[in-house]
Amino acid sequence: MMISKKVQNMQPSGIRTFFDLVLGMKDVISLGVGEPDFVTPWQIREAGIYSLEEGFTSYTSNKGLYRLRLAISRHLHNRYNLDYSPEDEILITVGVSEATDLVLRAIINKGDKILIPIPGYVSYGPLTELAGGVPVYIDTSKENFKLTPSTLEKHIDKNTKALILNYPNNPTGISYTKAELKQINKVILKYKLLCITDEVYGDLTYDFEHTPFATLPKAKERTVYLNGFSKSYAMTGWRVGFACGPKDVIAAMTKIHQYTIMCVSITSQMAACEALHAGRSAVEYMKREYRRRKEFIMEGLEHLGLKCIKPQGAFYVFASIKDTMMGSLEFSRELLERQKVAVVPGTAFGYNGEGYIRISYAASFENLKEGLCRMEEFLKTIRRG
């Protein structure tokens, strides 16, 4: 074969087959989706259409439209009192996905270790390996899925370069208070690590205010802050994200970005400008809606006797299915085949996701209700044995 060893060795996945099974089935109640069920608010879509009518069809600066970088800079200042220069501390990327790849490629020397708490988002490990680094997975399942300073410290050695912290977390919905982040930051500073934060669900924090890591004392020069428009503004398909960080890291990321991507689609960038300009009320509305759905599904899951840690953000519940004695993948497959409800097996997010399923409540009330009913039926049949 002509395929490189690195890619051949990338995690083969039973999950992929399961995903294909879901996609091939009709009339599924899907609680398995990692994106908002809202359509992008109209004023944002309209701005994209208008930009096309006006003939904005060219490349933009590699870093992204200056207008957009300026709007992001102002937004972060107004919302979090966080200051990044639109000139050289912000880069517009194809979602947080590209930004993650860029930052890892920009900082990793062969053999550098990257700390990745799991269960966690699927791309961090593979991207670390592609960049020549070594992913070091930190098991958070024994501590309510929350990374603690002492557990973090235990995983650090002289080759450790960075921590990737995603909060609110996909798949667990766990987030961190400012006080908790401060403790983590102390460890980062002590060992002079870089903290790469994926805060794409930051706007969807329910129990307390979201604190960007970069706002912590002395954290800014050691943080690369990743965020995007996908989740807050229901703009997943537009593929717009951004990275903010120290000048040298952003410059290095821009070098790679200019060769691989050139620039993000101008239509999407124009729409993103409008999102920051006029989209806040839509964000607030969607957040209220998600919160109501969260409460609704939590009550439902409790009724079904499925234990879960209370989510503090994003739109996921990570529910334990341990007492069914079934594996995550088996449970998900059976639930799909018998009741046509799609959830994501916890093992998609790390080995220690075994015994859990990720339920997404980015779904209509009717679907949440129907999904819960069908799960109840399913649980009855399997518990009866």
Add this chain to the structure above:
Amino acid sequence: MDELLEILEKDGRASVEDIAKMLKKKPQAIRQAIRRYEKEGIILKYKAVINKELIKEKDVEVRALIEVNVTPQKDVGFDRIAERIYSFPEVVSCYLVSGTYDLLLIVEGRDLHTVSSFVAEKLAPLENVKGTTTHFLLKKYKEDGVVLKHKEENKRIAISY
């Protein structure tokens, strides 16, 4: 606005039990709050939004927007003449507006003829009505925030990380 109202405004049939779960309150508390809103007249009515365009029967009514110029009266301003006008059952909505005319009405009738005769025989002859302009509605696209067409299918893929 109270979230309870936000929920009911979108779905008047949302059950007390479901709302209680969403807002993490006791059903009894929700029931009381709804009763209070009803009593205070904040919640006036629950009704279905019907897309009459799809009704096949012949007797579907036509609607017209009518701009009305009126003479306001001493002490009561526009209120009395407005009341005289909106009390006709044909008047579905009645607003006092700024601009080149005073009252904007939405009038409903069985057919063009019925609406015309309402304007000619009931509305225009009123003492304080100085003039009217009638616009018949040709097609309804959106009403009170509801787009009058079938919801399109969900375009999301059924599973993703």
